[in-house]
Amino acid sequence: MIESTGSATAVSILGTGAIGGKIAQTMLAAGTTVTVWNRTPERTDALAARGSARAPSAAEAVAASPLVLVCVTDYAAVDAVLEATADTIAGRTIVALTTGSPAEAHQAAHKAEQAGAAYLDGGVQTEPENIGSNAATFLYSGPRSAFEEHRATLETLGSAQYLGADPAAAAVQDLTLFGLWYDAQVAYLRALETIRSTGIDVEDFAPLAATQLGHVVHATAGTAHEVKTRSFPRGPADLTEHGPVLEQLIELRRGQHLGNGALDHIHHLVQQRIELGHGREGLTTIIE
Ligand SMILES: NC(=O)c1ccc[n+]([C@@H]2O[C@H](COP(=O)([O-])OP(=O)(O)OC[C@H]3O[C@@H](n4cnc5c(N)ncnc54)[C@H](OP(=O)(O)O)[C@@H]3O)[C@@H](O)[C@H]2O)c1
Numbered sequence: 001m002i003e004s005t006g007s008a009t010a011v012s013i014l015g016t017g018a019i020g021g022k023i024a025q026t027m028l029a030a031g032t033t034v035t036v037w038n039r040t041p042e043r044t045d046a047l048a049a050r051g052s053a054r055a056p057s058a059a060e061a062v063a064a065s066p067l068v069l070v071c072v073t074d075y076a077a078v079d080a081v082l083e084a085t086a087d088t089i090a091g092r093t094i095v096a097l098t099t100g101s102p103a104e105a106h107q108a109a110h111k112a113e114q115a116g117a118a119y120l121d122g123g124v125q126t127e128p129e130n131i132g133s134n135a136a137t138f139l140y141s142g143p144r145s146a147f148e149e150h151r152a153t154l155e156t157l158g159s160a161q162y163l164g165a166d167p168a169a170a171a172v173q174d175l176t177l178f179g180l181w182y183d184a185q186v187a188y189l190r191a192l193e194t195i196r197s198t199g200i201d202v203e204d205f206a207p208l209a210a211t212q213l214g215h216v217v218h219a220t221a222g223t224a225h226e227v228k229t230r231s232f233p234r235g236p237a238d239l240t241e242h243g244p245v246l247e248q249l250i251e252l253r254r255g256q257h258l259g260n261g262a263l264d265h266i267h268h269l270v271q272q273r274i275e276l277g278h279g280r281e282g283l284t285t286i287i288e
Helices: 016-029 041-049 056-065 077-084 103-113 144-157 168-197 201-219 220-229 238-251 262-280 283-287
Strands: 010-014 034-037 067-070 093-097 117-126 137-141 159-162
Touching: 010 016, 010 056, 016 034, 016 041, 016 093, 016 144, 056 077, 056 238, 077 093, 077 103, 093 103, 093 144, 103 117, 103 168, 117 144, 117 168, 137 144, 137 168, 144 159, 144 238, 168 201, 201 220, 220 283, 238 262, 238 283, 262 283
Parallel strands: 010 034, 010 067, 067 093, 093 117, 137 159
Antiparallel strands: 117 137
16 A cells, blocks of 8 residues: 655556546656556556656556546546545545546535545546646635645645635536637637638638737626626617628528527527617616
């Protein structure tokens, strides 16, 4: 059995795929004592060559360090790992860096805490290549004391954002941010489909799209303030002006492979708000 060194800079990493492997490399480069375990053991060969200890089982990896990062595919795999380590995780801080639902995060927190561990849920808002740089953001939620105890080690990986005591907070914000990316990226693809169908060079259109997407980015704080305060100033246009543009867009996108981006529904909401007397408000009012 590998024994814990008791050092705050000793970390065990369970799962050495794309994310776990890069985390292990980053921790090793920072001088951290690293122990790894992977279901397919040969995937840890390169890390062992760089100086990582290898545990023969998940339970022994957990026993080796006070901080344990679980970097596996999904919460079913997290559950399998927690099951296999139930006898050794008491007193450890377990951080699950897995994309999943808020309910799954709650279940994992409950299971880890039942076995006597502190549990932090984590969200990885970066590609593996950026881990260890300022371009990487990691989201954490769970007991503040566990986060503070290991904050310095976690900051080795990138910006460490603590989102509160509810273990589901990281999962819900992680998934919501991925959703935001899908919405924006698919909106851009939809625009490129329209442009391509007219014979215009999509690469010529790209800088115009960048300026337009920039308006959304520029307005993020202002829009959040409008939603929070439920005040909906006109902004660049009011609902009576948005309505006809939406109708033209629905027509322009008719028959598109990527659909029209639920513009029928948005148009319906705009009409509804106009009928309720909110026609002079800005688009944010449709969230009501
Ligand atoms: N890669 C990205 O760009 C990225 C970005 C943001 C978030 N994420 C999230 O980060 C998490 C890890 O992603 P990844 O890219 O590192 O995945 P990956 O490269 O596919 O690696 C998955 C890891 O999970 C292990 N695993 C799967 N099922 C298991 C089980 N039942 N028991 C034990 N181990 C199991 C695999 O072990 P084997 O080697 O034995 O298969 C492997 O170590 C995912 O939730 C993903 O959504 C990834």
